[in-house]
Amino acid sequence: MRLYINGKTAWNSTFSAENGDAVYVAQSPKRIFGRTTNIDRVAPDLGYPSGSNEACHIAQFAWKTFFSARLRIHNKEVRTRSFFKKKGWHLHGRDRVFEIEGCKYRWMLGTGVPELRLHDKCKTLVARYHPRVHGKPFLEILPGWKGIADDIVVSFIYIEKLVEDD
Numbered sequence: 001m002r003l004y005i006n007g008k009t010a011w012n013s014t015f016s017a018e019n020g021d022a023v024y025v026a027q028s029p030k031r032i033f034g035r036t037t038n039i040d041r042v043a044p045d046l047g048y049p050s051g052s053n054e055a056c057h058i059a060q061f062a063w064k065t066f067f068s069a070r071l072r073i074h075n076k077e078v079r080t081r082s083f084f085k086k087k088g089w090h091l092h093g094r095d096r097v098f099e100i101e102g103c104k105y106r107w108m109l110g111t112g113v114p115e116l117r118l119h120d121k122c123k124t125l126v127a128r129y130h131p132r133v134h135g136k137p138f139l140e141i142l143p144g145w146k147g148i149a150d151d152i153v154v155s156f157i158y159i160e161k162l163v164e165d166d
Helices: 144-163
Strands: 002-006 015-016 022-027 037-041 056-062 071-073 077-080 085-087 094-102 101-109 115-118 126-130 136-143
Touching: 037 144, 056 101, 056 144, 071 144, 094 144, 101 144, 115 144, 136 144
Parallel strands: none
Antiparallel strands: 002 015, 002 136, 015 022, 022 037, 037 056, 056 071, 071 077, 085 094, 094 101, 101 115, 115 126, 126 136
16 A cells, blocks of 8 residues: 655655545644644545544643654653663664554664664564655555555654654
8 A cells, every 4th residue: 555645744744545535634733832643544444443443532642842752642641762772873863663452563673765664573574764755755555555654654754754853
C-alpha cells in the first residue's frame, strides 16, 4: 500500500491512496504555544477486522519545546520518550523502537531514508519512506502490515518531525 504525502511536512499533510482518495489527514494548526498535530483516518475501508473499519480520530501529538511531546493513542496518553525508545546512533539521528500489541518495531534512520522493521533477529521490512525524487513522496506499507497502518502512519509522522527538527 502506498500513501502519497500531499503537503510540505508529514505532520501537516493528507496521505492519499494511489487512486488519489484521502486515507489519513494530519493537521497541525500554527500556534505560538501549545502546537498539536491531530491525525485522522478518513477512508472508511482499509480492510480492517470488522468493528474497526470506520473513519475516526486515531492520535494526537502535543509538541513541547523543552520537554518530551505527549502522544494520545489507543485511548491512553504517554510521553513520546517513553513510547519511542532511542536505539543506536547514526548520522541522521538515533533509531526509535516502539511496541504495538507485544511486537517491537524499529524506525531505522541511519540509511538516510527511514525504514520501519521488526525489532528482532530477522529485521523484516514493514514500511519504507520514498522521498520526493520524481513526483510526490510516499510511505510504502508492505503487504501483510495493513492491519497496523494507523500505528505506522502515527509513528512515521513522529520520526519525520524528529528528523526535521534536528
